[in-house]
Amino acid sequence: MGDSTRIAATAALLGDPARANMLAALMDGRALTAKELAYAAHVTPQTASGHLGKLADGGLLAAEKQGRHRYYRLASALVGQMLEGVMAVAGPEPARATTWRGGEALRTARTCYDHLAGRLGVALADALTARGHVALGADGGEVTEQGQRFLDAFGASPSPGRRVFCRPCLDWSERRPHLAGRLGAALACRCFELGWIARQRDTRAVAITAAGRAGFQATFGIALAT
Amino acid sequence: MGDSTRIAATAALLGDPARANMLAALMDGRALTAKELAYAAHVTPQTASGHLGKLADGGLLAAEKQGRHRYYRLASALVGQMLEGVMAVAGPEPARATTWRGGEALRTARTCYDHLAGRLGVALADALTARGHVALGADGGEVTEQGQRFLDAFGASPSPGRRVFCRPCLDWSERRPHLAGRLGAALACRCFELGWIARQRDTRAVAITAAGRAGFQATFGIALAT
DNA sequence: ATGACGCTTCGGCGCCGGCCGAACCATCGC
């Protein structure tokens, strides 16, 4: 009995639009101040404070004091995975053909907690699969021998010495899997490092730089429109 | 914007104790009638009807008419995964030492949508890992060459011809991974087939038969208490 | 046909929870 009530309590925390907005804003793994989150949720600071308190009490958020600011971030990767799960079920928006500005950028490339998603994320997964560097299934994936060598050369080999695992993560905009897990995180990290992509303010969308455009083309054979 | 509101809408469906109870009751993949679900949720049939309508509208449940009964089941495996995700975050119940009857049975062995969880599920994962039949990581896993042969002999080799993938699924009671994915489903299916375990009424807990006790011991070296 | 049963719809009650204005601490800069 207490089982499902805890489920309900946790889910109820996501069930409010304001709180969902806040969590969505934190999905890229960054830590934001209470005020920024209030803005993201379109509520006043005092309302936001109440929501943040509940989310922290529920164990979904971790708070960190720094001077007179207070930074909130997702409490763990588990919370991010839960949100991805809900997103996957919430599914594609109901056939709304109106492609609004910000949405298009999000669809091209964005971060998903700690890895890349959107067309870029899916294209990377496709490229690595097509070249036999990784083998992807419905429930998991693995890096091949030659894939391991390729990743080492690229500078994105996570946790050397341990087996490298990757996990497909269903993309809510493309409805196709992209790479998550340690591999996905390492790939994204390396791309930031190389300056191929850059974070932007106030959005999870990432910008693909000129160097990135060339690099993705040369290394992965990816040519993204625009 | 419409993005997070859809998340909130979906999550709000799980945020009600009655609806959470219903979904939890459906987690074993079976289809139940509206009345059974009303009983599971501890509400009157008319209240349950309202909830079921909302869950179906939200795409979480699929309904099927049969005579004067109406069977509801989870709309897809995605919904089950979402629930697992929420359970993982909702976490272990807050140190309630009172081990009540039904809870103990659930902790011993239960179904988790289509695979096995609880002590039995974790023990199976451990046994297969210890014997080198599968390699498990934080984000995915794979079946080894000898593991494949072992599974073929055991009669639980899913989808021959395609690569066999397995996915670790965090156990909410044991806080350790057990086997989900196609491999987990095939294992559970084969155990039911052999009569080692049996479903029970009104609970996701499964009973371990005498044959099962002997079989798990002989084949996997698993000796479960009680 | 008549009744029993399963399920749903409708109407009204009551409570929980989100929202904001105002006031209250803490920190920073001068």
Add this chain to the structure above:
DNA sequence: GCGATGGTTCGGCCGGCGCCGAAGCGTCAT
């Protein structure tokens, strides 16, 4: 010190939603 800014707490308003009783279809049995 003193004001400005970020953040939280308090109080009251109000809308929404869960809940049930009663009544309305469909289906099955006799």
